[in-house]
Amino acid sequence: xxxxxxxxxxLVMGMTNKKSLKCEQHLGHNAMYWYKQxxxxxxxxxxxxxxEERVENNSVPSRFSPECPNSSHLxxxxxxxxxxxxxxxLCASSQDFSGGETQYFGPGTRLLVL
Amino acid sequence: KNQVEQSPQSLIILEGKNCTLQCNxxxxxxxxxxxxxxxxxxxxxxxxxxxxxxxxxxxxRYTATLDADTKQSSLHITAxxxxxSASYICxxxxxxxxxNNLFFGTGTRLTVIP
Numbered sequence: 001x002x003x004x005x006x007x008x009x010x011l012v013m014g015m016t017n018k019k020s021l022k023c024e025q026h027l028g029h030n031a032m033y034w035y036k037q038x039x040x041x042x043x044x045x046x047x048x049x050x051x052e053e054r055v056e057n058n059s060v061p062s063r064f065s066p067e068c069p070n071s072s073h074l075x076x077x078x079x080x081x082x083x084x085x086x087x088x089x090l091c092a093s094s095q096d097f098s099g100g101e102t103q104y105f106g107p108g109t110r111l112l113v114l
Numbered sequence: 115k116n117q118v119e120q121s122p123q124s125l126i127i128l129e130g131k132n133c134t135l136q137c138n139x140x141x142x143x144x145x146x147x148x149x150x151x152x153x154x155x156x157x158x159x160x161x162x163x164x165x166x167x168x169x170x171x172x173x174x175r176y177t178a179t180l181d182a183d184t185k186q187s188s189l190h191i192t193a194x195x196x197x198x199s200a201s202y203i204c205x206x207x208x209x210x211x212x213x214n215n216l217f218f219g220t221g222t223r224l225t226v227i228p
Contacts, residue, residue: 004157041220042219091157092157102163103160105156105157107156107157
C-alpha cells in the first residue's frame with residue numbers, strides 16, 4: 001500500500017505555471033516509470049529510469065521533464081502545459097527494467113490544467 | 115488499433131453474483147499476461163500473472179484463464195463483494211527488451227451494488 005508514494009495527490013495549474021510531481025518508492029527497486037492515464041485510454045508510458053538513467057522516452061513533449069536524482073525518487077517537472085495534459089499521472093517501480101516484471105504503482109496525481 | 119481489447123467497457127452486478135471480464139489481444143510473440151485491479155483514486159495492483167504455458171491462475175475469488183491459441187484471457191470473479199468495484203486492466207507483455215513491450219487494455223469498470 002505505501003510502497004510507492006506520490007505527491008501531490010491533486011494539482012490544479014494554469015498553462016503558464018511550473019509545478020513538479022514527486023514519486024518515492026520504498027521497495028528497493030531499480031527501475032521507475034511515469035505513466036499518463038486518460039479516461040477511456042490505455043495507460044501511456046512516458047518515461048523509464050533504470051538505475052537512475054533514463055532508458056525510455058516515448059516521444060513525450062518537452063513540457064514534461066523527468067528527473068531521477070537517485071533510485072528511490074522520481075520527479076516530473078511540468079511547465080506551460082495544455083488542457084489536454086489533464087490526466088492521472090501514475091508512478092511505478094519494479095525490481096529491474098526488463099518489461100516482464102510486476103510493476104508497483106503509486107496512487108497517482110490527478111492533474112487539471114486550466 | 116490497440117493490441118489489447120477488453121470487454122465489456124463497464125459492468126454492474128449485484129453483490130454476491132459472479133462475473134467474467136474478457137481480454138483479447140493480438141500481441142505476438144507473447145511473454146505473459148497480467149490482470150491488474152485499480153480502485154478509484156489508487157494505482158493499479160497486480161492480481162494474477164500467467165505465462166503462455168499456463169491456462170489458469172487463481173487469487174482468492176479471482177480466477178484468470180488464458181487461451182494462448184485464441185489469444186484470449188478472462189477474469190472470473192466469484193461471489194462478488196462491494197470492494198470488488200474497480201477497474202480491471204489486462205496487460206500483455208511481449209518478450210523483447212525494454213518497457214515498450216507492455217501493452218495495456220483500456221480496462222473494464224466493474225460496479226458491485228448491494
